Amino acid sequence: MERKFVCIICPNSCQIKVEYENKTIKKIIGAQCPKGEAFVKNEIANPLRVFVGSVKVTNGNFKLVSVKTPIPIPKKYLKHIGKLTHSLEVEAPVAIGQTIALNLLNEKIDLVATRKVNKIIN
Amino acid sequence: MLKEKEVIIIGGGAAGLAAAVACQEKGIEDILIIERNAYLGGILNQCIHDGFGLEKFNSSLSGPEYAQKYIDQVKEKKIPFLLDSMVIDLSTQKEVTVINRQGLQHYRAKVIILAMGCRERTRGAISIPGTRPAGIYTAGVAQELINLKNYMVGQKIVILGSGDIGMIMARRLTLEGAEVVLVAEKLPYSSGLPRNINQCLYDFDIPLLLNHTVIDIKGNGRLSEVTLAEVGKRGGIIPKSKRKVACDTLLLSVGLIPENELSRQAGIVLSLITAGPEVDERGQTNVPGIFACGNVLQVHDIVDNVSLEAEYITEGILDYLQGRISESQEIKMTLGAGLRYVVPQKIFTIKDTIFSFRVNQPGKKKTLVFEEDQKLIKKKYFPRVNPAEMLRVKLSSSELKDINKLKVKLV
Numbered sequence: 001m002e003r004k005f006v007c008i009i010c011p012n013s014c015q016i017k018v019e020y021e022n023k024t025i026k027k028i029i030g031a032q033c034p035k036g037e038a039f040v041k042n043e044i045a046n047p048l049r050v051f052v053g054s055v056k057v058t059n060g061n062f063k064l065v066s067v068k069t070p071i072p073i074p075k076k077y078l079k080h081i082g083k084l085t086h087s088l089e090v091e092a093p094v095a096i097g098q099t100i101a102l103n104l105l106n107e108k109i110d111l112v113a114t115r116k117v118n119k120i121i122n
Numbered sequence: 123m124l125k126e127k128e129v130i131i132i133g134g135g136a137a138g139l140a141a142a143v144a145c146q147e148k149g150i151e152d153i154l155i156i157e158r159n160a161y162l163g164g165i166l167n168q169c170i171h172d173g174f175g176l177e178k179f180n181s182s183l184s185g186p187e188y189a190q191k192y193i194d195q196v197k198e199k200k201i202p203f204l205l206d207s208m209v210i211d212l213s214t215q216k217e218v219t220v221i222n223r224q225g226l227q228h229y230r231a232k233v234i235i236l237a238m239g240c241r242e243r244t245r246g247a248i249s250i251p252g253t254r255p256a257g258i259y260t261a262g263v264a265q266e267l268i269n270l271k272n273y274m275v276g277q278k279i280v281i282l283g284s285g286d287i288g289m290i291m292a293r294r295l296t297l298e299g300a301e302v303v304l305v306a307e308k309l310p311y312s313s314g315l316p317r318n319i320n321q322c323l324y325d326f327d328i329p330l331l332l333n334h335t336v337i338d339i340k341g342n343g344r345l346s347e348v349t350l351a352e353v354g355k356r357g358g359i360i361p362k363s364k365r366k367v368a369c370d371t372l373l374l375s376v377g378l379i380p381e382n383e384l385s386r387q388a389g390i391v392l393s394l395i396t397a398g399p400e401v402d403e404r405g406q407t408n409v410p411g412i413f414a415c416g417n418v419l420q421v422h423d424i425v426d427n428v429s430l431e432a433e434y435i436t437e438g439i440l441d442y443l444q445g446r447i448s449e450s451q452e453i454k455m456t457l458g459a460g461l462r463y464v465v466p467q468k469i470f471t472i473k474d475t476i477f478s479f480r481v482n483q484p485g486k487k488k489t490l491v492f493e494e495d496q497k498l499i500k501k502k503y504f505p506r507v508n509p510a511e512m513l514r515v516k517l518s519s520s521e522l523k524d525i526n527k528l529k530v531k532l533v
């Protein structure tokens with residue numbers, strides 16, 4: 001089978017053409033770096049994406065803390081995780097890298113904070 | 123009372139922060155950053171998606187994480203900054219008027235760095251006919267509302283314009299549970315990065331309709347429907363292609379314009395193409411001692427380049443403060459085929475110089491050529507070029523030596 005991919009790993013957005021059979025790549029052209037091939041392998045087998053979203057914060061100088069999955073997760077879970085973030089809430093202060101949720105959907109999907117939120121004292 | 127400063131930086135976004143840190147590292151002590159928001163970091167605060175910092179930090183950070191790296195350095199180095207403080211006037215004499223809770227304040231600086239970023243084009247600027255219901259936002263405002271204010275803009279969304287912000291919002295809104303019906307783009311190609319078409323639209327089966335635009339807007343109180351039409355080869359609407367699309371929200375992602383009201387007040391000459399100041403090889407405007415970097419100079423797609431540009435202009439700032447800039451003959455720059463613009467627009471002294479470009483249209487296997495008359499100075503090959511991606515090329519002082527004029531073109 002032949003398919004074209006646009007690599008999303010960096011802004012170069014390489015257009016990669018692959019020939020493959022049963023998930024084994026026979027020929028690959030267009031990737032400017034080795035990350036492109038790894039990306040295409042995943043796209044064929046099980047596409048992975050980093051989830052980003054936000055979670056409510058109480059008593060913070062921002063109303064929301066932005067979060068991401070520390071590693072890319074299967075694409076099919078993105079929408080589920082989006083829904084779940086609506087029911088989460090954390091208390092300020094929040095540090096970058098702080099764990100906000102663990103093992104969501106029982107699929108070892110974690111969320112970490114990507115914004116520093118200070119506590120406000122009323 | 124007029125307070126004197128060595129360097130005043132207007133705007134505390136990616137550009138202002140990187141410029142402040144680089145100035146301090148070059149030994150400039152008396153710096154002040156002035157920011158109108160309640161926080162530093164600028165637009166990065168609302169860009170919670172990842173993909174920032176691949177070049178500078180070799181990792182894929184979110185906007186707030188990228189900003190925090192610089193905010194931490196500003197705080198560590200004890201560089202003074204004012205928040206909730208808006209610069210309302212800038213003069214050719216480099217006097218700055220600031221308004222904040224303490225009232226009006228007046229400063230004068232030896233060097234001003236313009237780092238005010240850009241703002242979005244609005245519907246007014248592109249004038250769609252129809253009623254004026256609620257539910258129409260620019261993509262960046264929607265991004266701010268959703269990511270900073272915790273306010274959801276709508277449930278059934280049409281996006282006009284395929285800029286990166288619009289596509290990133292398409293994904294964000296989908297993950298927040300809204301339905302993004304389609305993205306319409308007037309041009310035959312997207313104005314955003316191909317990776318965003320892939321990961322923001324195709325991942326969620328959101329159609330991207332090229333050569334399409336919104337020609338009418340309807341709604342009583344709230345938006346209820348837009349009329350979509352195909353744009354023909356000559357730019358006119360194809361009448362039989364008209365169709366109505368139900369939606370409660372329209373996002374406009376139709377481009378960014380550098381925010382240069384202050385620059386105009388100071389008598390700074392702006393480029394008609396970039397809408398930013400015309401600058402020389404040091405990033406200096408026509409007003410000596412006023413420099414510009416980041417989105418106020420030219421709209422950037424990658425924040426790493428904003429930081430690099432800000433660091434780069436501080437070399438020239440140090441030269442200026444130490445009286446090392448001597449007037450010399452201008453090297454005339456001219457723009458040849460295939461390019462929309464080049465920054466800097468002028469060169470006065472020979473030094474290692476970084477040139478930034480945007481191309482007119484997407485292309486493959488292109489070479490950027492620098493020449494004086496017919497003599498080749500430098501060339502650089504690009505497997506692919508895209509108007510959405512800024513190109514940067516450095517020419518060394520030895521390559522620029524003994525040149526009287528410089529032409530750049532894409533072949």
Ligand SMILES: Cc1cc2nc3c(=O)[nH]c(=O)nc-3n(C[C@H](O)[C@H](O)[C@H](O)COP(=O)(O)OP(=O)(O)OC[C@H]3O[C@@H](n4cnc5c(N)ncnc54)[C@H](O)[C@@H]3O)c2cc1C
Nearest residue numbers: 133135136137158164165208209238239287416417424425
């Ligand atoms: C939505 C969006 C998505 C992006 N996505 C990516 C991406 O995925 N990857 C990537 O690398 N790059 C991305 N970029 C590009 C990059 O993030 C920006 O180009 C960069 O952050 C701009 O920095 P700046 O400092 O020039 O402008 P800004 O961040 O806009 O900073 C300007 C600052 O000046 C302040 N200011 C303006 N006028 C005044 C005044 N009169 N007085 C006081 N303060 C003032 C503003 O409040 C603001 O804080 C994106 C940009 C946008 C807008």
Ligand code: SF4
Nearest residue numbers: 007009010014033036
């Ligand atoms: S293949 Fe490498 S260079 Fe090309 S987009 Fe992917 S990561 Fe970037």
